Amino acid sequence: MSVPRGSTGKPPAEAPPLPHALLWEPLLRRALREDLGLAGDLTTDAIVPAGAAARARIVARAEGRVAGLSIAASAFRLLDPRVAIGPLRRDGDDAAAGETLAWVEGEARVLLSAERVCLNLLGRLCGIATATRALVRAIEGTGARIVCTRKTTPGLRALEKYAVRCGGGENHRFGLDDAVLIKDNHVAFAGGVRAAVERARAHAGHTVKIELEVDSLAQLEQALALGVDLVLLDNMKPATLRQAVALTAGRAVLEASGGITLDTARAIAESGVDLLSVGWITHSAPALDVAFDFAAGA
Amino acid sequence: MSVPRGSTGKPPAEAPPLPHALLWEPLLRRALREDLGLAGDLTTDAIVPAGAAARARIVARAEGRVAGLSIAASAFRLLDPRVAIGPLRRDGDDAAAGETLAWVEGEARVLLSAERVCLNLLGRLCGIATATRALVRAIEGTGARIVCTRKTTPGLRALEKYAVRCGGGENHRFGLDDAVLIKDNHVAFAGGVRAAVERARAHAGHTVKIELEVDSLAQLEQALALGVDLVLLDNMKPATLRQAVALTAGRAVLEASGGITLDTARAIAESGVDLLSVGWITHSAPALDVAFDFAAGA
Amino acid sequence: MSVPRGSTGKPPAEAPPLPHALLWEPLLRRALREDLGLAGDLTTDAIVPAGAAARARIVARAEGRVAGLSIAASAFRLLDPRVAIGPLRRDGDDAAAGETLAWVEGEARVLLSAERVCLNLLGRLCGIATATRALVRAIEGTGARIVCTRKTTPGLRALEKYAVRCGGGENHRFGLDDAVLIKDNHVAFAGGVRAAVERARAHAGHTVKIELEVDSLAQLEQALALGVDLVLLDNMKPATLRQAVALTAGRAVLEASGGITLDTARAIAESGVDLLSVGWITHSAPALDVAFDFAAGA
Amino acid sequence: MSVPRGSTGKPPAEAPPLPHALLWEPLLRRALREDLGLAGDLTTDAIVPAGAAARARIVARAEGRVAGLSIAASAFRLLDPRVAIGPLRRDGDDAAAGETLAWVEGEARVLLSAERVCLNLLGRLCGIATATRALVRAIEGTGARIVCTRKTTPGLRALEKYAVRCGGGENHRFGLDDAVLIKDNHVAFAGGVRAAVERARAHAGHTVKIELEVDSLAQLEQALALGVDLVLLDNMKPATLRQAVALTAGRAVLEASGGITLDTARAIAESGVDLLSVGWITHSAPALDVAFDFAAGA
Amino acid sequence: MSVPRGSTGKPPAEAPPLPHALLWEPLLRRALREDLGLAGDLTTDAIVPAGAAARARIVARAEGRVAGLSIAASAFRLLDPRVAIGPLRRDGDDAAAGETLAWVEGEARVLLSAERVCLNLLGRLCGIATATRALVRAIEGTGARIVCTRKTTPGLRALEKYAVRCGGGENHRFGLDDAVLIKDNHVAFAGGVRAAVERARAHAGHTVKIELEVDSLAQLEQALALGVDLVLLDNMKPATLRQAVALTAGRAVLEASGGITLDTARAIAESGVDLLSVGWITHSAPALDVAFDFAAGA
């Protein structure tokens, strides 16, 4: 296979390209409106004097991988563009428990009112990156890579896929529109694997890769004979995966899927497959514990 | 305390009132557009014949509490209003592993193209309800209740809070706008607890309750003297909580917060506090494994 | 009652906290698009030279209370961020007839094209503040306070409630979601007052206050027995209100509603009730006459 | 003048064409979201049983002109399309105090939750129609007509202008984009009336009428010499208006503006001007008192 | 006719007033989101180093009339406000093949990612302006003017009408809402031309002009007798148009429509009609070839 190898779970040499603000500012605005309602922050507006300035630190309370720091921190600036933000760590970095990730400075009311929106997003994205990193480390040195799925939160896909990249993982399809993935149901409707692949090849654009899900070596042989670009090996044991790798002999990219946990990942990766596809890093990763500490004297 | 007691984690006698479609249809539309992109479902459009009909079951692959079933299933109808949906279980029910939650019937292309959006939302909401239920069960019989926080996913707060209700829990504030919660930072800016409470009382509307976060019995005494409606007891051990309950003697609703896990919950609840406030049931609950099975012969 | 007293209709010591721009900029953008249509300002674009600079004053043509000045004036900056705005008066101030409220300086075309959108909003908000102030003054010294209702213009609730605060009034519920208010119809559906209050207490969150509407002293006694937080006394004469106050003896906040005009307000307030709830200050207050005067030599 | 005459304040033979739903449904959805917040109608959801049916009447509590009945009532159907609405009166009708305007039938929860949004809009639109009708009646028989201005509520212009038509009035410009109206400031920037009119004529499209504001008979003569289509006579006394009419001799449509009240309107109209332009019917008309009465036995 | 004459296809003395950004920024944001999808610019993000600066020229590859340059170029600034744009030519200028229209300077990634959105819009608008200019030149000296129609691209009407003005043409109606145009179908529903015109006159506002479409001289006589403001002469030969002009004798503005090409325009214009109404300049003008050239050494 000519597919590049070598992701290691180490901090990437450079942070992954940040999604354009155009793609996530509407999400943050919605989140701010959701939290402020019509009446705004009753507590802060009642208690904190207008114009009082404050400085606060965004802190990681647990060890983890940073993801989405500048995105989440922009919640403050969407409420008030005069807020200054000084990131200390960049996305893709590892942060120790207790480490300061960024400083935020501005009107105290603004800092208090946008704090939760910032932390909710940051905790989720760092959680995904941290979960991904754990898997990437688990398979380090095997040459296999971790990829995520379309099992993402409604409205957050671009950001959650970005968090996976911050964790050292890679992205599978962003949507139903950017690659063909033929599953058992498609095969059933087409009346067979051959028909399904041929219809896909005839109708999908020439810029589109075709992947086929198989659950047996027999089906894998058929897939290889049909010349698909990628094969998803569904729920196979490491021993079967090894046979699949041998059988394929580089004729397609092989992706293992199903039952991949921190415990099982290494054995699966050592089978020689190219990719381990994992849903839980996006749909079930616990949030990283991040907090907001006002500076003494604030 | 006149506060009603008795949530038990049993299926509620009636399902919680469903949020109005007006509030969540835009979220589902965004999720569908996110998944379909501009080009739509390349695989399905290429392979599945136009007009082919299909019937599929939404299935719980693991045991759990149902939440958001009709909301998530409406993804199919937003893509094609002719899809018929027959829910077998209602929100708030417990479902066994392997149980069918609902049937969906319509054009096969539509079922395949909206499947992931439906499952992504359903898995998350059932996951939250299931986590909530576990906590509710852990404290069953103590008279305490489980409440959630504002630690929710951007854009999904109304639905995640609904899932908590499906799990037998209750909701704390929906936003910064519907109750006053005075935390340490507010107190610092006000220059003291008394000033903070007085400012809140002077400025917040008469329809608004006032809650104060305290981290010592001394502060609790001060809170009670100031006559706040609710007190949040931050990170106190069960023994301290018991003292707090005794000290309060019904003069305020008491809410324990911090360090509440399935292991610690019961001891905390047995202290006699009214509420246990838990963030992880919304921000870190693993998704329930839900799947979509096409009927034989589809 | 521990409820704070003493609003007097005097300019507040500090202006009420301004709603975040995030909450009202979409409204102003819609208003500008509504006025400009597709073709823009035909008159100005035809007649006023591109690049011509101008300076204009926003003037109160009648005496009144200022509300929403910086919000309304931001219409100019939404059309062209280079416009400079210098407010002379702040929200909550009283302005004499003929007084200049603010200066606006920028390209003449921009000033002329956004003038009407600015004035339409400003006139309405100042009108509400001025009407509220009149009522606040009418009851000055009685210890009662003026509160508004949900009878607001579609899409303007947050701003109209803010204008009430600028007038020295206070806000009742911002929506159906932030307090329980049990009216006769709810009681009818519940099958009685007791059932209604119990259901509300069982289902509403612990952060939510419960108010009950009553129209007789007998009902008031029942309400007090049930321990509701607030009682709305519907359409009672001052004499009856006095009896209600005596009967209540501080056990609940009392709110008079119905038939409150500038003429009747004082007698009602002198009954000793805590609050006078008035719909017409938002739904029927005449706009304050505000105008836009170009500086000589412009 | 060939301009048609004869509006009389009588109910129009047919109701004015209803604005398309596409233009006002977004406004109603925003109003519903504004009132329901994230948590929905706490009171109703707690107290009123799911599935309970109800029937209610929309009632005019005061005499007035109906406007926007089906538009406002659609609030119920936007919350639940199964609600049935039976209008008894049509827009443009006069309704007596106590008259039922429409019946609404459906789930009780829906009726209670959308009631206020419906009434807020209906009260405002009927208020505008009723105020307009009063002016139309005041000038009945004079041949003059009442027209409204651009002094409308942000976001409601199309509906408020429709309410004016329901009241027997007519509409002036809907926005800056559909006719030229040259005011004193435009003249100042152009360096004179002639230059202003010539620039307007040279640049505005051939489908666009040109109106000039004048405040003296000398300016009127200049306007007529320049051949403008319409002349706005600003703040002239009836005697001067009569001279203006004589001077004009049908060469332009004449529109009186400024100081037009129910008391002054007739004298102004009797001057022979074609139109009376009035801002307060949209910006300062008190809402009509409309209510929602649940049927006995509901 | 008092209608101004004299458009010549020469560059206008000053560029037409630019539509406000408020009206077209949402279109550009949609276009950027359409092109970037969820994953962003895969090629650029992979290959071009973060932070690399670049300078590029927007170049006309073919001779044509410039339109929408600053609007289209704002695509870069919507992606990144730090991009600097230096326009060399203004809208309404003629540009030679190979001429540089503007410089764009900023982060290379931004320039590459927004390039296509900018060029797609610019090419279309310049194409419309160039087609319009050709027609304007074809009739130069005849005194007639070119006007566009409502045959525009969904969502782009304001910009396409602006491009027509940049080409030296003028605009007919911007929508169904800004003038009356009575066509044969309207006449059929009204039961005759007289009834149609009278209904229009009775119902349309006094600020609205009335145009009638006719397809014979007999109908034209009827239109003139009814005193309409504008007459659309549908599909008449030049000889007939000349008769129409003579018959009209300045009593109405005459607009020829149908079959107007670069070949036929002059003969039609020489008939003496005031306006030539042409749909294809907006719906079928080929895009001008515009390109984006990175500076050497970038």
Next chain:
Amino acid sequence: MSVPRGSTGKPPAEAPPLPHALLWEPLLRRALREDLGLAGDLTTDAIVPAGAAARARIVARAEGRVAGLSIAASAFRLLDPRVAIGPLRRDGDDAAAGETLAWVEGEARVLLSAERVCLNLLGRLCGIATATRALVRAIEGTGARIVCTRKTTPGLRALEKYAVRCGGGENHRFGLDDAVLIKDNHVAFAGGVRAAVERARAHAGHTVKIELEVDSLAQLEQALALGVDLVLLDNMKPATLRQAVALTAGRAVLEASGGITLDTARAIAESGVDLLSVGWITHSAPALDVAFDFAAGA
């Protein structure tokens, strides 16, 4: 090459899958609002009686390929869901001049008010399909296929790409996010072709194909050596293209680009390349002339 061959310009056996309504209804709503403005259809509302029914035909005035018929016709149903639409021809069909494409039946006002929005979209999409078909026919039998580019109208990409499919063409990338296309500027920033391809391969997902633009046979050799999936041959003459095909010997998909017209297409296709990439079928195709004819007796 295993790439499927054989598109012929004949009507496809089945129409291409229609984009989901969710993706284009917002566009149609915007177009309707654009045309109706705030005041609606002045002409129709004044003249056509409320409730009058009508039946009309959508007619092709010129011969062409149908595309987007049901999408464009849905404009009527978005204005009034009671309108009935009976399509006679389906997308992908060829229609003769004068042929009826569909019947539309409903309230006359609705038909007249939505007519232009329907026709504007339909004319554009049929125009693109017809242009595409012409190219497809021009190369019939050569085995090459026509593909479109990202040179589409802002906001219409999904529909314009669909129209290309209706014309027998295929789609290249839908956006920057679904394949890598390395152009000269990317190569320059990377410091060479090899570096660019390697960076793309390292960073783009495994589901993404990589295309390289080359303008010489030497570059083609380099591309083939690097194993890219697709090669874009920029502006090569047929003779050079033939050499490129021979050189490639099936190792990559070859796509010719630049200078492809109806005159040159066949010679280019006969070179043996797989694809001809053409921008003008989307950015410069003239609209097909489509019209709306009311039935006699309407």
